[in-house]
Amino acid sequence: MKKKYFAMLLAGIMTTSLFAGCAQKKQTADSRFNPIKTDLKVGMVTDAGTIDDKSFNQGTWEGIVGSGANSKYLKPTGTTEADYLKEIANLYDAGYRFIVTPGFKFETAIFQAQDKHADAKFVLIDGNPHSGDYNPVVKENTVAIFFAEHESGFLAGLAASLQLKEGDFGFIGGMEIPAVQKFNWGFQQGVNYANANLGTKISLKEENIVYQGSFDNVAAGQQLAAQMYDRGVKAIFTAAGGVGVGAITEAKERAAGGQEVWIIGVDVDQYSEGLDEATGKSIILTSAMKYIDQAAYDMIKAETEGNFPGGQTLMFDAKNNGIGIPAENPNLSAETVATTNEIFGKIKSGEIVVASENDGTLVK
Amino acid sequence: MNRKGLVSLIAVFLGLIAGAVFMLLTGHNPFIGFMFLFQGGTLTLERLGNTLATSTPLILTGLSVAFAFRTGLFNIGTPGQMLFGGFCATVVGLSSDLPSAVLVPLMVITGFLGGALFAAVPGILKAVFNVHEVVSSIMMNWIGYWIVYYTVKAYFTGNMETESRLLPNSATLRSPWLSNLFGGSYINLGLLVAILAVLIIAFILNQTTFGYELKSVGYNRHAAEYGGISVNKNIIFSMMIAGGLAGLAGVVQYAGNANNIQIGVMPTQGFDGIAVSLLGANTPIGSLLAALFFGLLYSGRGFMNAMTEIPPEIADTIIATIIYFAATSVLVERLLDKILKSRQATKKPLIDSAVQNTDNNNTNYGFMPPTEEEKENVPKGDE
Known part of the structure; x- marks a missing residue:
């Protein structure tokens, strides 16, 4: 009988210390930044x-x-x-x-x-x-x-086109709000630029450019991605929060089954999101980042x-390095990265201007 | 203090204890935590006003669920009814420029009718085809969600695609003198709408023949029918009034607490109404008090967060724990019953509560064939 109580007590203490562990977890500073000494x-x-x-x-x-x-x-x-x-x-x-x-x-x-x-x-x-x-x-x-989301989307579209050379691309947006639209329009311009100047053959069909309507419907994101991949789309750019997470899940499942599918991430470097633990490969081709x-x-x-x-x-924007693609892109070839950086320089210098509006030549 | 009130108070107390235990487990001082939680909702006049404003839609959704419960119906479609009611009011507010004194009452009425219309569908389905209202009303939530999503986006957006244009001040329940009285809080005339609704519903349920009929249907559908009450008519009316009340919650939320309607957001106050109603023992006054308690928790939470080291996720869990225990008043009731029974030799009748009632009733879920027991329970006289 005593043993039983002792075991219960022990279990109780262990659970409690588990909780205490969470509470004491202190905020650890990100190594990307130098901590500032301040009492602000x-x-x-x-x-x-x-x-x-x-x-x-x-x-x-x-x-x-x-x-x-x-x-x-x-x-x-x-x-x-x-x-x-x-x-x-x-x-x-x-x-x-x-x-x-x-x-x-x-x-x-x-x-x-x-x-x-x-x-x-x-x-x-x-x-x-x-x-x-x-x-x-x-x-x-x-x-x-x-x-400048349009510049970020431009670079991601460009890099993805250079890497995959030919095939269909798609876009899944969350809500149709300016930040998301600018990602979309920039992405299309990036793809068009690569097709016109760098000899790629990427097509963006209207049916493959979709705004889901929310930022949290994970299941819908997965469905949309599945439909696009079934239509032969090779890479999808997602600017859709949780909806994009669903698309990533779908891509991972298909990649595990041997299909060649890609996702282009958004906002932050999403490489680790698309990582398949078993193979050590990620389905994130690159990410259109903004350095929030x-x-x-x-x-x-x-x-x-x-x-x-x-x-x-x-x-x-590009001028002050506020946007860009990740520094490390394991899925892009050195050549792709080099060309992308070169064009990034041209955007910086103003030689290439990415439009932040849809002038009517772009889809949606 | 009547017994139902006592049960609810014990439930609240248990909820707070559970919250305190949770704070202790996560390494925080519950006394300090609770102090800031309650200060956050009451410390200044502005905070008090904000608490009342937060409670306002909850009073109405709680009332909506409670009203349906009394007729033996479980209205789980409050989020959709609230959204649609609020949407109808917003449409009226945005598309007419009548003087405020006419427009605002018109919006309130439209909101009520919108919610009622939305709840009439599950009501009719229940009355005519015996489709269970839980299924049909919860499905209506998504219909409402997407109707509002589409229509607002197509016809009522301003510069932003995710919300409607802002209502002009003359088309909202906001009132400068009330706000100033509470130190610039966003409290508004919605509170009066809610209190008025509570009084009217209490009157209907307790003082009118109609209320008596509704309750009879709730207690025992078949006995009511045998007694000459039209069950189907009462089910439809009950759902419609419940929906209308949820619609009013939409009006006070989208044309009072806020001044526009956001798309792609299902209002959380809808489902919270279920907990409010349960804690309030399914009575109008109970719902009012329970909603005030919930409002206090929701408004104080942020201050507790800001003043202590409790992270927001844990704070949410604490609030959810309090609500969880507070809403299990049925448990307290059974427990209290047991204690009383063991103390007294005389046998007490089971306390009525709509939740228990649905247990005792013939619960034919529409999609399930009646069990053997249910078949036996069906009165033979009226068949």
Whole structure:
């Protein structure tokens, strides 16, 4: 009988220590960034989705953690302006006076917050604060940050075309919002550029360019990818959050079955997402990245150095290395990488201009 | 203090204990955690106002589920009804420029009708073909989701593809004096709509013949029919009123707490209504109080997060744990019953609760053939 109680006690202690283990897990600084010595308290409010979304929230958070500042993120209960303002106020009341918010959905909330909490600093990523009329009002304590997604999509489309030479490509978008559309349009221009100037034969059919309509429907992403692969598509560019995760799953299954299929990742380097443990190969050809983490880190650094660019709207593009494809691309040949880098240089110098709008020649 | 109230209070208490245990297990001080949780919802007038505003749609979805429960129906279609009701109100608000005093009441009525229309489908299917409302109402959620998705995107978007144009202030329930009274909170006239709805539903259920009929159908469908009550008519009306209440939740959410409707988001308040209703013992006043409690948890959570080292995911789990235990009031009820029984020699009747009722009733799920027991239970007189 005693033995039984002892065993139960032991089991209890073990479970408890398991939990304690999670609680004590400290934020480890990302090696990509040099920690800054500062006592600045940096807060973040997440957009819809979780902190490990492999995209927006995660990128922003990694940049914040990388800064080494005392940091915290809050997850709102909903996605309305009121929900966002509530969490911003919570951070403010808890002494966080530097608040980073990723996503255009924060636009009207930041518009109000920048007046309400005038002694706090705000960084709005992918959006401009406005009162609801879309006239940007960036106050002295706020910075609005945008990315040149079209340039990022262009490079990924170009690199993928160079690598695969010929065949069908596809695109799966989440919602039809500007950031996603720009990825799509840039991607098409990249493919067209390679076809016209570098001798590739890649086709992009209209039926293979689809906006799923959400960022979280994993099953639908898998279905869409399956349909495209069945139609003979070789590589799919996904700019769709969780929907893209479904597409990656489908590609992995097919690759394990011996089929040659690829996914082009988005926002962050998704190589490890597509990795098949058994073979050590990833189905991620390359990724169209935007360095959200870098943007968040830079803003914190600027603040600690006393030159926070308040009142400005910043553009992270090829010129300031705010976008690009990953430094390491195990699935691309050295030749492909070299040509892509060369063209990256041309975009930087302005020799090649990637349009951020659909001038009518592009699909959707 | 009546017995149902006592049961709910014990359930809340158990929920808080469970939350505290969870905080202890994850290495956090529950006293500090709870202090900030409650301060977050009440510390300033603004926070109090925000708590009330958060509760407002929950009062109405809770009321919706509770009302259907009383008629023996499980309305699990509240998210869809709420979305569709809110959508109808938004459409009216965006496409007419009547003066505020006419427009806002019109929007409230449209929202109610939209939700009612949406719930009428499962109601009719249940009454005519005996299709179980759980199946048919939950499926309606997705129909609503995609109707709203398509229509808003095609006709009502502004610069952003993911949400409708903003409603002008004259077409919302927002009221500057109420906001100012609560230190700039986003509290709005929706709260009055919710309280009014609670009072009306309480009156209907307790004071009218119609309410008596609805409850009779809930207690025992066959006995009610034998007593000359039209079961089918009551089922349809009950679903429609429940849907209308959920539709009102949509109005207060999308034209009060927010001033536009977002697409691709199923409102969480819909399913929360089930927990609110259960904790509120399926009564109107109970739903009101339970919704206030939920509102407090939801508004205080962020402050607890900000002030302590508890990560948001753990905070969510704590809140979910509290709700889980709070909503299992049936368990408390049975337990309380057992204790009372063992103390008293006299046998007490089983306490009524709609959830138990559905257990006792002939639960023909439409897609299942009746069991032997059910066949025996069917009264022979009216066949």
